[in-house]
Amino acid sequence: MAEFTTIARPYAKAAFDFAVESNNVDSWLEMITFMGQVASDDAVVSMLKATTAANEAADLMIKIGGEQLNENGQNLMKVMAQNERLLVLPEVSVLFAEFVDAYKQQVDADVISATELNDAQQAELAASLEKRLGRKVKLNVSIDKSLVAGVIVRVEDLLIDGSIRGKLERLGNQLQS
Template identity: 50%
Template sequence: MSELTTVARPYARAAFEFAVDNKCIDSWSTMLQFSAEVVNNPVMAELLTRDKTATELVNLFLSVCDDQLDEHGQNFIKVMAENGRLSVLPRVALLFSELETAQNMQVDVDVVSAYALSSKQKTEISESLEKRLARKVNLNCSIDKSLVAGMVITAGDLVIDSSAIGQLNRLSNTLQS
């Protein structure tokens, strides 16, 4: 099971990145789901296990898919066939779906600052984090005067500490080592 995921992951990521760049995530999702169903069909599954050249597999696969795949989808199938990976298409579709879900998700970010942030600062922080995290960001701002200056940003496991206290602590650790 994990072997299939390891093999399928680069294909899913490549397809997803292409779909994001070309703003066609929905169509790619549909093409991959359809292709996965074709591979899961018992008759097709048997045909894919027989000794056939990559060209024969591509022709067979594309004849079944007919107009369900656009030019880029057909090229994707060709690459997978040339590498003998058509059997992992269901896993590619699943991973693609997971990437799509992750992209649409939002992340809550806690921003603790020494002083109240202006709306412009909140907007800049939000935009910067959205680029870095590739997700929509919901800022939860609070004030902690003990930070002296700067802020601490927490988003899940990511912590960005640009507070004066944090910087002094890092300097102290560096000098002690």
Template identity: 50%
Template sequence: MSELTTVARPYARAAFEFAVDSNKIEAWSAMLSFATEVVNNPTIAAILKGDKAAQELASLFVSICEDQLDENGLNFIKIMAENGRLSVLPRVAELYAELESEHKKVINVDVVSAYALSKKQKIELGLSLEKRLARKVNLNCSIDNALIAGMVITAGDLVIDSSAHGQLTRLSNTLQS
């Protein structure tokens, strides 16, 4: 995965910078999403793994995507095809979405709790996280009974583990050292 990220990051950054400069952030997001769907199509995925020449792949992609992509989007696809990088388009789209969220000062936060959170708890947690992270927060809540009690909050690199399972694990590690 890190190898894909290393290859995809310059493309995502270039696309995002161009989108910001041309004031087309949402349009580029839509174009990359469409191109990702094309890459994820089983037939296209098999063709990408084959031994087709870069020119053939570029013309195939352009013929499929030309109604959904503008001229700059088509040029972007051609460059990726010429460099043999069409298979990393899904990761480019993911990285682009992260850059877009960062630009808009929005962060997706995963909350895994032992029990379902009430609407009031979600609102209070969201407000608290917005204050701590200085960004608008999108909560993605899920339930994991293995936590026993409490919750695990993940926001990018930040992980807050207040679950009983996590506390027991830390206590066990402390006692073993």
């Protein structure tokens, strides 16, 4: 939702800037990712919607966060609760992760393969993508036997379809034209 992104961006950016300044980017990423997952739980969403007092909502999130939240993370929950923005925590989590990826000059690549890729194949694919994209690549590999053979790679807006199924579909489209 575009509205949630607009609301979440300032919180994600402020948290990211603070994390960079305090040299705690990785721990903040873990903390915000965890809280984003908590805030996307249906039971938690219901409790947050039912809670009218900001301090009660903040206390709820801080109790759920437990040891995952440091003092600064607790302060973020309090500020978001005061502004009635705790429901956008999942989007804050996504945006924060994007800021971290850009900061570290890394990108996630979703790889769908017809067969399981061994470590050497994954390393070769990652190296090839890193060369093409100019950034460090983290592969998220899954298997889809309906591809017949080959792989599909998705990186942000880039789609590389090297599957037999994709090639057959393109060939069929050309023949119909």
